[in-house]
Amino acid sequence: MTDLLVDTIVFEILTRVTTKDVGRSKSVCKEWYVLLSRQDFLRVHCSHSLISSNQQVHLIDDLTCSVHPIVFQSYDYGLSSIATFLFDHQNNDVSILSHLNGLLCVYLNHTYELLLWNLTTTAFKRLSTLDSHGFYRNNLDVVGLYIDADDDYKVLHIKPRCGVLGVYVYSREVDYWRNIPFITRQEYLSPHFDWPAGTFSGGTLYFTVCECWFGGRNVVICFNVNSEQFKEIGFPPVPSTGMVHGVLVNVKK
Structure with missing residues (x-):
């Protein structure tokens, strides 16, 4: 099969099929598996998926996760379906911490374990280890x-x-946690400061940090995902009489 034909099939046809069909297509051959796993394919596939008929809302309620398609013409929801939990959990147990390209990072309230969860395929990966990595403490971590x-x-x-700080990075490719240094002001990691989940954009994770107990400073902490270095930038100049809990949103034109 010529390179031109392969590129036509992969980038002109397979970018328009469902996520489940993409997963099945990866088993055709090793070349397809590599092509369909590349970031440029994922970006094109996501751009074709951003149409009204593909938009969904996922609600986690008690012991179920319901999927509601959005009907933009009527500003309403279509018929819902139920997504299956393949991992053990309890009532009101699953909390979503972060998400990216349909992949969720969640934690289980009763065990404190972190999981990566793909709602489309229902596959999940437990991130906890015997040496205490992958355990999340709410309102602290x-x-x-x-x-x-x-x-x-x-x-x-x-x-x-x-009083002891740990900063760790988990790699899905190698399935391993490792420690990295936090080179900025250590005081930002005290209980006086509130950190939201990171917002990923342009190779950087951004965190809006607020001094919540004393109503003081607001800063943005940036983490370069390739150099794995932290730095601090100024908070946007917004009117404030005290605490400001900013939320960052990644917007694409």
Whole structure:
């Protein structure tokens, strides 16, 4: 099969099929598996999927996750379906921390475990390890989901524990946690500061950090996902009489 024919099939046809069909197509041959796993294919496939008939809302309620297609013409929802949980969980147990390209990073409230969960295929990956990696503490920890230059999905996990700081990166490709340094002001990791989940854009994770106890500083902490370096930039100049809980949104034209 010529390169031109392969490119036509992959980028002109397979970018327009469903996610499940893309998953099945990966088993055709090794060449297709590599092409369909590339970030440029995923971007084109997502752009073709961004039409009204493909928009859905996923609601996690008690022991089920319901999927509601959006009907934009009537500003209403279509007939719902139920997504299956393939992992053990309890009532009101699953909390979504971050998401990227349809992949969710969630944690289980009763075990504190972190999971990567694909709602389309219902596949999941448990991130907890015997040496205490992959466990999340609500109102203490910070999580961000991103893709690096090698198209590897990764999780950044910041863990303040009784004055001891741990910053860890999980790689889905190698299935391994490792520690990285946090080179900025250590005070930002105290309980006085509130961190939301990271927003990924242009090779950087952004966190809006607010000094919530004393109503003081607001900063944006940036994490370069390729150099794995942190830096601080100024908060946007918005009117404020105290605490400002900013939310960053990645907007594409």
